[in-house]
Amino acid sequence: MAVHEVNGMEKRRNTYRKNKKERFVLNRFSRLNSYFTQILKLCLALALFVMAAILISGAGITAENGALNVSNNLFIDTDTLFVDSTNNKVGIGTASPSQRLEVRHDQDASTRLKVTNQGGGTSSSAIIQVTDDVTANFFNHYGSAYTSSGSAKQAGAELATNGAGGMSITSTNGAAVIRFYTGGNADNNERMRISEAGNVGIGTTAPNQRLMVAGNANITGTVYYGALQANSPVLERTAEPFVARCTVADDGKLVVEYIHFDAGAYARVIEAVNSDSASWWHRSCFEKNEKFKFLDSLNNNSITIEDIGFNWSMKTAFKK
Incomplete structure (x- = not known):
């Protein structure tokens, strides 16, 4: 065999051994890299599990069939929402609810609880209902398109009860x-x-x-005063010995009317009011009329006739 053929065969064997060695090294490195990757993934999963356990204090928390079950207290953002699992209470804005549901927001503005129904139909309403084992109480608000019926009025509100005990409006402060x-x-x-x-x-x-x-x-029925009864819509009584009625005639003049007994007979007397008269009924009628005119001119519901005085020397009413 020629020398150059021997040398060629030797070179091919060396090349084969070299390539085999390189493939072995590469395969070994690849396997090591795969093992390392799996270990890294496992470590990351364990780390995430530990972090989750730390963040949500996992005791008592389970996820099953798409539901999150919390058997201990639940906090969301400290006091945005708090569920007291021991006392079965829920607090919104508080971590110490005193009732089944307590909503709290301390601020220099209104804190509101809102129930909304924007359906806009003829039966749309928003209702807060309080119910016991038999009866219910309601605060109802009826929509702008609601079909009015009875006390349920379109765009109106109603406070109602179906309890036999009725309803009370109470102010407990003395x-x-x-x-x-x-x-x-x-x-x-x-x-x-x-x-x-x-x-x-x-x-x-x-x-x-x-x-x-x-x-x-304006009274259209019967007016009672003590044991007296009058079928007239007007019944007046003064501290004086007899009744005097002060009114305005159709010509605009102020008149006083009373029943006068003379010579065994009763007669109805009608006199034009004279502010200079010595008779008390003339003076009283004039004074009361001036007081009411002055009161009406004030247009103030916080002022009553009791707050109005009268100056006889000036014949004018004034606020006390």
Whole structure:
């Protein structure tokens, strides 16, 4: 065999051994790299598990069939939402709820609980319902397209109960009153109040009798005064010995009317009011009429006729 052929065969064997060695080294490195990658992934998974356990204190928390079950207390952002698993209470804005549900936000503004229904249909309403084992109480708000029926009025509100015990509106503070407004909540829109003494005022904020009406009253039924009964819509009584009725005639003049007994007979007497008369009924009628005219000119519901005085020397009314 020629020398150059031997040398060629030797070179091929050396090249083969070299390539085999290189493939072995590469395969070994690849396997090591694969092992290292798997170990790194495992370490990362363990680290994430530990971090999750630290962050959510995993005791009592399970995820099953798509549901997250928490058997201990649940906090979201400290006091944004708190669930007390021991006392079965929920707090929104507080981590110490005192009732089943407590909503708290301390601020220099209104904190509101809102129930919204923007359905806009003829039956759309928003209702807060409080129920016991038999009856229910409701605060209802009816939508702008609601079909009115009975006390359920379109774009209106209703406080209702179906309980046999009825409903009570209570002011427990001994100095507090109950007020009724229409047309807004401004002072001048107060229409009626029940004072702390139980006096009812209509058109006045300071009723000093069981019922006090500042303004005219139209009574179409029977009026009772003690044991007396009158079928007339007007029954007046004064501290004087007899009744005198002060009114305005159709010509605009102020007149006083009373029943006079003379010579065994009763007669109705009608006299034009004379402010210079010595008769008390003339003077009283004139004074009361001037007081009411002055009160009406003030247009202030917080002022009553009791706050108005009269100066006889000037024949003018004034605020005390």
